[in-house]
Amino acid sequence: MNKFVTLKKNEEFEACIRRGRFAAQEKVVVYSLKNGLSISRFGISMSAKLGKATARNRFKRIVRAWILENIDKIKQGFDIVVIARKIKDDKIKAREIHLKDFKDDLEKAFKRLRLLKEE
Numbered sequence: 001m002n003k004f005v006t007l008k009k010n011e012e013f014e015a016c017i018r019r020g021r022f023a024a025q026e027k028v029v030v031y032s033l034k035n036g037l038s039i040s041r042f043g044i045s046m047s048a049k050l051g052k053a054t055a056r057n058r059f060k061r062i063v064r065a066w067i068l069e070n071i072d073k074i075k076q077g078f079d080i081v082v083i084a085r086k087i088k089d090d091k092i093k094a095r096e097i098h099l100k101d102f103k104d105d106l107e108k109a110f111k112r113l114r115l116l117k118e119e
Contacts, residue, residue, distance in 0.1 A: 004067055007043035007079060016043065016079045023112035024085070025105035028063075031081040032113045040076050042067055046084035051092040058097045059084050065099060066106050073116050080115065082106070 007013055020033030035041060044063045046056040063082050067074070074080075084092075110116050 004064075004071055005039055005041045007041050007081065012041075012079060013043050013045070013081055016081045020079070020081075021113055023109040025109050027085055027087055027102055027105045028109060029083045029085055030106070030109035030113060030115075031083070032115055033079045034077055035079045036077070038076060040074055040078045040080060043079070043081040044083075045081065049091075050084055050086055055092050055097060059092075059102075062097060062099045062102055063106070066103060070110075070116070074110070075115050075117055078115060 007016070016031050016033045020031045022029055022031045044060045046059045048056070050056070051059075107116075
């Protein structure tokens with residue numbers, strides 16, 4: 001499987017954030033909630049307060065790339081929301097966002113929530 005299903009509706013994001021478990025890292029917060037389906041669905045968000053549209057879109061592309069790399073390791077049956085956190089006082093620039101910076105935080109958060117399959 002090389003594609004994943006995304007959360008589209010605001011209610012789905014809110015339900016995951018309000019009722020789900022979370023793991024906060026330095027650069028991201030990951031929320032998870034069992035969805036009762038045979039697939040996992042993903043939502044990615046970054047506040048406009050953190051950066052302009054190019055930075056937000058780059059963050060989403062990077063998280064999607066990490067998810068696609070690890071889709072076979074991620075457990076099924078969860079709604080998962082990934083949200084960027086503010087790192088410093090000023091806005092994040094698109095050129096400052098790199099996969100290697102978010103890779104460790106994403107992996108740690110997914111492990112803390114036990115969303116990765118045991119190998």
